[in-house]
Amino acid sequence: MLRFVIRRLLQLVPVLLAIATLNFFLLQIAPGDAADIIAGQSGHATPEFVAALRAEFGLDQPMWKQYLLYLGKLVTLDLGYSFQYQLPVASLIADRLPSTLLLMVPSLAIAIGLGVALGVVASRRRGGWVDGLVSIGALVVYATPVFWLGLMLIVLFSIQLGWLPSSGMVDVRANPAGLAYALDVARHLVLPVVTMALFYIAIYTRLMRASMLEVYSLDFITTARAKGVPEGGIAWRHAARNALLPVVTLAGLQFGHLLGGSVLVETVFGWPGLGRLVFDSLQQRDLNLLLGILFVSSIVVVVANLLADLTYGVLDPRIVHK
Amino acid sequence: MKLRSIVTTTTAAAVLLCAATLPAGAQKKGGTLSFSYQPEPSALSTIATTAMPTALVSTKIFESLLEYKGPELTPQPGLAESWTVSPDGLTYTFKLRGDVKWHDGQPFTSKDVKFSVEKLIAPMHSRGKVYYGSLDVVETPDARTVVFKLKKPVPFFLKAFQPTESPMHPEHLLGALDFSDAKNIRQSDFMSKPVGTGPFKFKEWKKGSHIVLERNTDYWKKDRPYLDQVIFRAIPDGAARAIALETGEIDLAPMNAVPQADIARLGKLKNIQLSNDGAEGLGPLLWLELNIREKPLADVRVRQAISMAIDRKKVVDVMWYGQGKPARGPLVSGNPLYDKSLKPFEYNLKKANDLLDQAGYKRGAGGVRFKMTQHFTPYGESFQRLAEYTKNELGKLGIQVETQSADMGGWLKAVYTDWSYDMTNNFTHNYSDPAIGTQRAFVSSNIRKGASFTNSMGYKNDRIDQLFEISGVEIDPAKRKAQYAEIQKILAEELPVIFLVEIAYSHLWNKRVHGLITNGISMYSNWDSVWVD
Numbered sequence: 134m135l136r137f138v139i140r141r142l143l144q145l146v147p148v149l150l151a152i153a154t155l156n157f158f159l160l161q162i163a164p165g166d167a168a169d170i171i172a173g174q175s176g177h178a179t180p181e182f183v184a185a186l187r188a189e190f191g192l193d194q195p196m197w198k199q200y201l202l203y204l205g206k207l208v209t210l211d212l213g214y215s216f217q218y219q220l221p222v223a224s225l226i227a228d229r230l231p232s233t234l235l236l237m238v239p240s241l242a243i244a245i246g247l248g249v250a251l252g253v254v255a256s257r258r259r260g261g262w263v264d265g266l267v268s269i270g271a272l273v274v275y276a277t278p279v280f281w282l283g284l285m286l287i288v289l290f291s292i293q294l295g296w297l298p299s300s301g302m303v304d305v306r307a308n309p310a311g312l313a314y315a316l317d318v319a320r321h322l323v324l325p326v327v328t329m330a331l332f333y334i335a336i337y338t339r340l341m342r343a344s345m346l347e348v349y350s351l352d353f354i355t356t357a358r359a360k361g362v363p364e365g366g367i368a369w370r371h372a373a374r375n376a377l378l379p380v381v382t383l384a385g386l387q388f389g390h391l392l393g394g395s396v397l398v399e400t401v402f403g404w405p406g407l408g409r410l411v412f413d414s415l416q417q418r419d420l421n422l423l424l425g426i427l428f429v430s431s432i433v434v435v436v437a438n439l440l441a442d443l444t445y446g447v448l449d450p451r452i453v454h455k
Numbered sequence: 456m457k458l459r460s461i462v463t464t465t466t467a468a469a470v471l472l473c474a475a476t477l478p479a480g481a482q483k484k485g486g487t488l489s490f491s492y493q494p495e496p497s498a499l500s501t502i503a504t505t506a507m508p509t510a511l512v513s514t515k516i517f518e519s520l521l522e523y524k525g526p527e528l529t530p531q532p533g534l535a536e537s538w539t540v541s542p543d544g545l546t547y548t549f550k551l552r553g554d555v556k557w558h559d560g561q562p563f564t565s566k567d568v569k570f571s572v573e574k575l576i577a578p579m580h581s582r583g584k585v586y587y588g589s590l591d592v593v594e595t596p597d598a599r600t601v602v603f604k605l606k607k608p609v610p611f612f613l614k615a616f617q618p619t620e621s622p623m624h625p626e627h628l629l630g631a632l633d634f635s636d637a638k639n640i641r642q643s644d645f646m647s648k649p650v651g652t653g654p655f656k657f658k659e660w661k662k663g664s665h666i667v668l669e670r671n672t673d674y675w676k677k678d679r680p681y682l683d684q685v686i687f688r689a690i691p692d693g694a695a696r697a698i699a700l701e702t703g704e705i706d707l708a709p710m711n712a713v714p715q716a717d718i719a720r721l722g723k724l725k726n727i728q729l730s731n732d733g734a735e736g737l738g739p740l741l742w743l744e745l746n747i748r749e750k751p752l753a754d755v756r757v758r759q760a761i762s763m764a765i766d767r768k769k770v771v772d773v774m775w776y777g778q779g780k781p782a783r784g785p786l787v788s789g790n791p792l793y794d795k796s797l798k799p800f801e802y803n804l805k806k807a808n809d810l811l812d813q814a815g816y817k818r819g820a821g822g823v824r825f826k827m828t829q830h831f832t833p834y835g836e837s838f839q840r841l842a843e844y845t846k847n848e849l850g851k852l853g854i855q856v857e858t859q860s861a862d863m864g865g866w867l868k869a870v871y872t873d874w875s876y877d878m879t880n881n882f883t884h885n886y887s888d889p890a891i892g893t894q895r896a897f898v899s900s901n902i903r904k905g906a907s908f909t910n911s912m913g914y915k916n917d918r919i920d921q922l923f924e925i926s927g928v929e930i931d932p933a934k935r936k937a938q939y940a941e942i943q944k945i946l947a948e949e950l951p952v953i954f955l956v957e958i959a960y961s962h963l964w965n966k967r968v969h970g971l972i973t974n975g976i977s978m979y980s981n982w983d984s985v986w987v988d
Contacts, residue, residue: 165864165872172581173867173907174506180906182581189638217497218662219641228662284694291702299698300690305665306487403690403699405663413494418864 134446141439145432152431153207156424157200166192167216167418190216192420203424212425217417222425225410232302233406235322236398240329245384247330248337249377255338256345257368267338275335283328283401290324297324300403325402329395333387340383344376351375377448385441389434481969482681486987488968489686490707491696496666496687498646499657501619505581510619511709512687514979515668516558517622517651520549520568520601521613526735526975527791528887530613534563534623534652535601544608544930551599555675557625558656565595570626572603579637585891586615608928610935611888617736618653619979625650654680654983663689674983681970681986693835697721700963706987707964707971709978710734715837718961719776726966731778734960735789736975738885738892740782741770743845743953744870745878748913751825752877756814758950762800763807764848770956774837774844778959784947785893786939787885787957789975794940797947800954807852816853824853830870830879833863841880871907882958883908887975889939894923897946914951 168186187193191202206213212222255267274282291299298304302321309317348354349372357367396408407426414422445452496508499516503509520535530538535549555563577587589609594602605612615621628650633639640646649657654676655668666687670680688705690696693714699705700713700721713721722729743761751757767781780788783797816824831842839860846856856878861869869876886892895901895908899915919942926938947954962978964971967988973980 163864164861165866165868169867169872169905169907170864171504171506173863173871174504180903182584183905183907185637189636189641214642219498219503219646225662232663280692287695287698292698295702299702299704300695301688301704302664305667305686305688306489306684400691401695403664403688403692403695405661405689409663409691416862416864417497 138439138443141442145435148435149428149431150204153204153424153428154200156427156431157203160420160423161196163415163418165418166190167420168192170417171217190420207428212428213421215414215419215422215425217414217419217422222422225422226407226426226429229405229407229410232404233408235318236325236329236404236406237395239322240326241333241384241387243326243330244333245337245380248334249341249373249380251334251338252341253345253368253373253376255342256349256372257364259346264342268342271335271338274331275339277331279328279332279395280397280401282331283324283398286324286328287401297321299324300401302405321402325398325404328402329398336383337380341376341380344379345372348372348376374448378445381441381444381448385437385444386434388437388440389430482984482986483988484681484986485683486681487684487686488682488707488982488985488987489688489705490709490712491688491690491699491705492709492712493689493691493693493696495663495689495691498641499649499660499666500624500646501622502575502579502624503641503646505619507710510979512666512668513622513649513651514618514653515655515685515981516649516653516657517618517624518653518981519616519618519621519623520551521616522980523617523736523974523976526732526789528614528617528736528975530616533616535616538613540613544610544612545605547603547605547612549601549603551601552675553599555652556673557627557652558650558671558673559625559628560673561625561627562598563623563625563652564598565601566598567623567626568601569593569595570630571624572621574634575624575629575640576621579640580620582620582886582891586612586620608930610926610928610930610932611890614887614891617887617976617979618981619976623652653981655682655685655981658684665689676983679983680981681984682982685982693717700727700965703965706968707962709962710960713963715774715776715778715835718778718963721963722961728964728966728968730962730964730972731959733962733972733977734975735787736887737960738787738790738887739882739958739960740785740787740885740954741779741841741880741882741956741958742782743878743955744876744881745912745950745952746874746876747951748874751814751816752827754814755949756810757816758953760807760810760814760852761849761854762950762953763803763810764852765845765953765955766802766848767800767955768802770841770844774840775956775958778961779956780959782954782957784943784954785885785897786889786943789957790885790889792889792936792939794943796940797943800947804851811852811854818853822853823855826855826857827877828857828859830859830861830866830876832880832882833861833866834882838880838882845878845880867907870911871909872905874904874911874913876911880955881908881952889942890923890927894927897942897951898923910951912951914949916945916949919945 167190168183171186172183191199215222215225218225251267255264258264287299290297298321303317354367354372357371396412399406399408411426492508492511494508496512498504498509499513501509501513518534520533522531522533524531534551534555536552538549540547551565557563572587572593577583577590589606591604591606629645632643647660654671654674656671658667658669660666668685670683690699696708697713697717700708721727745752745758747753771779781799783799786793811824818824829842832838842858846858849856870879884892896910897914898920901909902913903909922938922942926935929935929938970985971977
């Protein structure tokens with residue numbers, strides 16, 4: 134087990150190197166660079182000004198040199214400075230990470246919990262009205278554009294009812310502290326989490342239902358039934374545990390997306406997360422920042438998948454990691 | 456040198472003026488003003504970037520030597536209580552106030568002015584060369600006197616002291632940095648934790664969420680500011696910003712901060728005020744930029760035909776929902792140098808067709824005369840719709856247009872770095888003087904790859920070059936006005952770009968806010984007189 138973990142961690146090195154290289158060269162394809170954008174925003178910049186910026190950012194160097202410099206810094210875990218913000222990339226990511234986690238972890242937890250439960254319930258009544266209701270509901274939510282759903286929730290709960298704030302993470306004007314701050318953040322969190330969770334619930338419901346139906350057709354379920362195990366026990370204790378494997382795989386993959394957050398939800402609700410930082414840095418051609426975020430999120434994806442692999446062993450003792 | 460005082464204004468006059476414009480006792484002290492704009496600033500000093508979000512926030516923190524009154528930006532005392540200009544226009548002497556302190560309590564002196572201009576603004580500000588390109592030396596005979604000596608006259612020199620253009624920075628905090636590399640300045644902590652002399656002090660910046668500025672209790676105007684706090688809120692989605700204004704979560708959406716389609720609707724709400732005033736000093740102007748290096752766009756008749764095919768009134772009413780007015784040339788009508796004798800551009804498809812016939816572009820198969828490509832500015836929906844409209848109208852003339860879309864980086868590269876475009880709509884600013892915002896687009900010395908918002912068209916007219924050169928040093932206002940009138944006539948005739956619309960900068964605010972519109976750069980002013988119910 135330990136050797137398995139160590140081996141997987143060592144495999145990380147070439148994977149991350151490949152990702153870093155791919156990211157670096159892919160981002161070069163986009164036309165224009167950060168100096169163009171900053172000069173453009175300034176509204177009036179001489180070619181000397183643009184050239185000075187380019188030199189300052191190291192963008193005047195040949196690409197292979199930029200690449201080697203980038204790798205050299207990466208080895209020492211130095212993610213460099215953001216061109217746009219002129220702040221260390223690591224600090225910008227660290228700034229946004231907590232709010233991204235605050236949005237994504239509850240959303241994903243609710244989505245997995247409810248999705249699994251609804252999937253099990255639907256599969257037990259296959260073809261019945263409960264199944265139909267759950268399946269259609271899941272499809273409708275999944276097909277609804279997430280930004281539209283978010284805006285509609287704002288219209289209902291912020292404008293019409295006035296119960297919840299429409300954007301941001303905290304009421305800056307009131308400047309709450311202590312418990313009041315926590316409650317205020319929670320209030321701001323409701324709409325984005327609901328929007329986000331609804332989208333993911335649909336995926337997990339569909340996946341769990343399909344996986345359950347597959348497990349139901351296996352011999353050990355028939356055996357359990359023959360032994361007189363009640364249907365509820367079969368569903369939750371025997372079938373669900375086996376059916377969870379694909380859900381764990383998907384959750385492992387999606388956990389990696391946590392860092393990217395959801396650009397759309399963060400944008401609609403003005404949530405200060407990493408997803409928007411990715412989008413903004415792409416727009417601004419902020420190469421360092423973009424590479425930094427992509428690098429950190431690739432680490433998370435690889436580690437999350439490792440954790441998913443380890444979870445298989447817990448759910449299904451037949452899977453042994455050597 | 457014998458100096459003749461051309462402009463000397465006293466603080467007493469300014470106080471009288473304030474008393475005249477605001478009913479005594481109406482203003483309330485306290486409260487918060489929160490506003491939103493997209494994107495979030497990337498730094499809090501215009502030394503780092505002069506992008507609009509940075510300008511909006513930093514101008515509450517930093518001040519300059521002068522303040523300005525009215526749409527035409529008449530200079531008023533600011534950090535300088537008086538000033539004189541020598542008759543030859545080469546020496547500007549400013550007398551500084553003696554009671555100004557930086558937010559950290561240190562006194563503000565002439566050394567700070569010299570440091571800010573020589574070390575920061577002239578070399579690093581994006582328009583530093585425009586204002587201070589002819590600067591010879593800054594002298595500081597004593598702590599309260601600053602003398603600017605110029606190599607040649609700069610007729611708009613008194614416009615240089617706007618808070619966005621020449622923000623005063625503290626030497627005692629920045630002077631020790633290593634100035635051999637601009638990076639050291641831009642990457643200094645100061646750019647995100649600024650210290651100025653303005654009515655509001657920096658308090659907190661939570662990236663992606665908000666910036667909080669708080670009242671400077673030691674401000675040199677003893678009874679100002681009225682507000683306790685100014686808050687910038689980052690709300691990236693336009694519709695969400697509109698909702699936040701509607702629900703009262705923010706008080707102000709400045710400078711078209713909400714989608715064009717929402718502006719008129721929000722302006723009709725009973726708790727919201729809409730104003731298109733207060734941006735005259737920026738002079739926003741929309742035009743179609745043309746690459747005129749090659750035929751057919753090299754032919755002035757073709758450009759005139761394109762101009763006649765665009766119904767500017769429709770562009771204002773449909774694409775900009777009525778916020779703006781048709782342009783008549785390179786200057787906006789609010790500019791003091793605007794030539795009032797300019798005629799409206801004609802919308803006449805028949806004449807346009809005739810012009811194209813005369814130019815030799817006969818209709819071929821399918822009625823097509825020639826093909827060209829167009830880009831559009833990635834500033835939002837209105838610009839895309841304008842591109843669709845342009846394509847449609849030019850199609851009627853037999854000009855087949857293919858539209859190409861790109862994001863900001865791609866658009867800037869195509870238009871200004873590679874000149875690989877035929878036509879693009881574009882949006883620029885006159886700024887407070889045509890020598891700052893207009894000249895850059897039309898002089899042939901600015902046909903230079905890689906510089907944004909310059910002469911990407913490849914337009915060269917010796918008379919235009921000459922007129923901009925002499926008006927750039929002309930200190931007689933009447934002569935300068937005549938020179939600019941000629942420039943405007945030539946450009947409106949030759950159409951190196953198709954002048955379209957003076958776009959309005961629409962500001963929307965909650966009616967509990969008062970005193971926002973004070974001059975032609977209202978949103979870039981320090982808001983020390985703004986108050987809330």
